[in-house]
Amino acid sequence: MSKLAEVYVKVACVGGGPAGLYLSILVKRQDPAADVTVYERNPEGCTYGWGVTYWRGLLDKLRAHDPESARAVEEHSVRWRDGVAHVGDMTARHRGDEGFGIGRHRLLELLAARARELGVRLEFGREITAADLPLDADLVVAGDGLHSALRGARADHHGTRVAAGRNRYIWLGTTKVFDAFTFAFVKTEHGWIWCYGYGYGPEGSTCVIECAPGTWTGLGLDRADDAEGLTLLEKLFAHVLDGHPLMGRPTADGRSPWLTFQTLTNHHWYRDNVVLLGDAAHTTHYSIGAGTTLALEDAIALATALRRHTELPRALAAYQDERKTALLSTQSAARYSAQWYENLPRYIDLPPHRMFALLGQRHSPLLPYVPPQLYYGLDKVAGQVKVLRQFKRWLGPKLARSAHTRTLPGGD
Structure with missing residues (x-):
């Protein structure tokens, strides 16, 4: 029996989303003898959501950790390189990085099939609350989403904060x-x-x-x-x-489910043998298209920490530290992206190609402080002058950290 199995014999993943399923795959790959169960409250094949996006960097990570599931995901994805912006009756098209899209239902189907192939037990239609956690589990993974019941039962300990967007x-x-x-x-x-x-x-x-x-x-x-x-x-x-x-998906009362985005952070990601994963631990605004990527990267980081540390507290602390640090820049980009849309009148009257260029720069911490026309000109010059590119890279993170301190004191 391997080191992993000796320490983490039984793992319970609560929530059958991408994070929970992928973690179960990685744990079983690291130790086929581990007892891994995924509990999902919905019936199999029942999920809400149309498609998710990701980028080449995620695919490379998936290929490094489980080539079989990476291959299946890529085969069932579509890809694009162009971005198109329609503003009134005007249109601008830009060539960008290669992006991928895959149906959420198909992604879950592929991950579930791979998990079963490796010996993971999947229990659909099974809701697990804090009151009925598996008592014999060495590790319980709370991957039960934004409204996590497991996190909610210990919200004070986790230091959970939720901030609603305006739009x-x-x-x-x-x-x-x-x-x-x-x-x-x-x-x-x-x-x-x-x-x-x-x-x-x-x-x-x-x-x-x-x-x-x-x-x-x-x-x-x-x-x-x-x-x-x-x-x-x-x-x-x-x-x-x-x-x-x-x-759409109609609600029980027939009204359309319009929402305000909930940005969730947690100061502590684990307690005892229960650890948060994916949307249960953090959310980032949908306009940067990173939700699924971050959830899968959480799974990779947690599986890696479990492999490297024989003591569970050390493994969970290492996982928390790595992911909170890695998320700083993404969470900053998401906040600025959301604010860009909330301040759309500031940019919408620019010529379409300029507005689209600033749309691509919406995650920049500099943009809110510089007049849009001036920023556009400076950005074009900075792309050609090395010293300005270096200054922009130096100043951006400093403003991001400053904004992070103002908006999330004591948090992530």
Whole structure:
């Protein structure tokens, strides 16, 4: 029996999302003798969400840790390099880094199949709360999402903080298959409303629609039922949907599930033998498309820490330290990205190619402090002058750390 099995004989993963499933795969690869069970409250195949995005860097990491699942994920993904921004009746297209999209249902299906192949026990339709944790488990992984019941039972210990964003958004699907990562900004008499669209397979695309609170109420989206809301949105974005419908998930009362984004942080990620993973530990604004990537990277870091440390407290401390440090820049980028959209009027009247260029720079901690036209000019010059590039790289992290201290004192 290997060192891992001697110390972490039984592992219980609560939550069958990408993080929990991938962790179970990695633990079983590290030690086939380990007893690993994933508990998921929903029936198998029942998941909400259309598609997820990721980038080449994640695929490289997956290939390094489990080539079989990486190969399956890549084979079932679509890819793009272009980004398109529609602003009113004007359009700009830019070539960027290679991005990937895959259906959330397909991703979970692939990871579940790989976990079963390695001997992981999957129990669907099984909800685990803090009151009925497996008492004989050496390690319990709370991968049960933003509204984690396991974290909620110990919220004071974890130092959980949730900050709500200002804008309203809704997560939809469409049968329109976008050939590029697509942004569309539509001006209404009540303000701007916009969408992010990206393909995840031949069956369709994800379409996230967002607007300021005044636009949401002005258009009547706060009062519309599901069908009425979708009809209005289809009319507003008809020029990018090309006649394809939007699809949502109706709530019990028939209203569309418009949300405000919840940015969640935790000061402590573990207690005793229970550790947080993925959205249960942290969230980052959807506009940077990093949620699934961060969840899978959490799983990689936790599995690595378990392999390197025979004492559980040391392993969990190492995992927490590594991930909290790694997340700093991403969380900063997500905050600035969300703020860019919340301050859209500051940028929307620029020529489309300039607005799109600053859209690509929305995670910059410098942008909020520099007039947009000036920033655009400086950024172009900085790209050509080495000393300015170095100054930008030096100043950006300093502003990011300053903003992080202001907004999350004592937190992540």
